[in-house]
Amino acid sequence: MFTSRELPPDFIEKLESLEVAYLAEDDPIHQSGFSGGPRRWRAEREPILEAIEMNGDILDVGCANGFLLECLIAWAGERGITLTPYGLDQGAQLIGLAKKRFPEYRSSFYVGNAWDWEPPRQYRYVYTLYDCVPLEFLEEYVYRVLARMVGAGGRLIIGAYGSHSQGTPPFDIKGFLESRGFSVAGTAEGGNPPITSFAWIDRIDRTNNLIH
Numbered sequence: 001m002f003t004s005r006e007l008p009p010d011f012i013e014k015l016e017s018l019e020v021a022y023l024a025e026d027d028p029i030h031q032s033g034f035s036g037g038p039r040r041w042r043a044e045r046e047p048i049l050e051a052i053e054m055n056g057d058i059l060d061v062g063c064a065n066g067f068l069l070e071c072l073i074a075w076a077g078e079r080g081i082t083l084t085p086y087g088l089d090q091g092a093q094l095i096g097l098a099k100k101r102f103p104e105y106r107s108s109f110y111v112g113n114a115w116d117w118e119p120p121r122q123y124r125y126v127y128t129l130y131d132c133v134p135l136e137f138l139e140e141y142v143y144r145v146l147a148r149m150v151g152a153g154g155r156l157i158i159g160a161y162g163s164h165s166q167g168t169p170p171f172d173i174k175g176f177l178e179s180r181g182f183s184v185a186g187t188a189e190g191g192n193p194p195i196t197s198f199a200w201i202d203r204i205d206r207t208n209n210l211i212h
Helices: 009-023 037-051 067-078 092-101 103-108 135-148 173-179
Strands: 056-061 083-089 109-111 123-129 150-161 186-190 196-202
Touching: 009 092, 037 067, 037 150, 037 186, 037 196, 056 067, 067 083, 067 092, 083 092, 083 103, 092 103, 092 109, 103 109, 135 150, 150 173, 173 196
Parallel strands: 056 083, 056 123, 083 109, 123 150
Antiparallel strands: 150 196, 186 196
């Protein structure tokens, strides 16, 4: 049973400030909140694809300008995998940029908050960052995404980004999920030394990942 609580106002303000910061940049990587250059960008983001084993649609929750989706589709194509892009972001102007990036998929990008968004359909793959919500909301958020966004037999991929400049390691996604009773299907890391972390869980009813 999901709660009716809302995200704290200061957290919403933080999300809104991110859009302003991203839109102040011209480089698509910088607009995605990354400043490490194209080589590190690929090394630290491409491991998301370790969770993707076959063709399917992918929803990026918090997609910003859509550049990560564009890259994932290209990198997946190099592996012989075809992905169809969908995106969600709270920033309307960022979604506008994503629609320009994918003009043939304009209707596949939505403005909304990850916590309470009701999708028009479900998806084979859903990618989200753990900090799309405050940490105290994360367990319920995972259940919400599994129930609302991930299709039967689909996969939820959760990422965490550390910081080289601040010496901050990525959040322990795998440890958090397992401590809450989720069955982790796999993990991956990115960067040298590792600075991004990814873990994924499958929507399989009547298991530890039971949809409530």
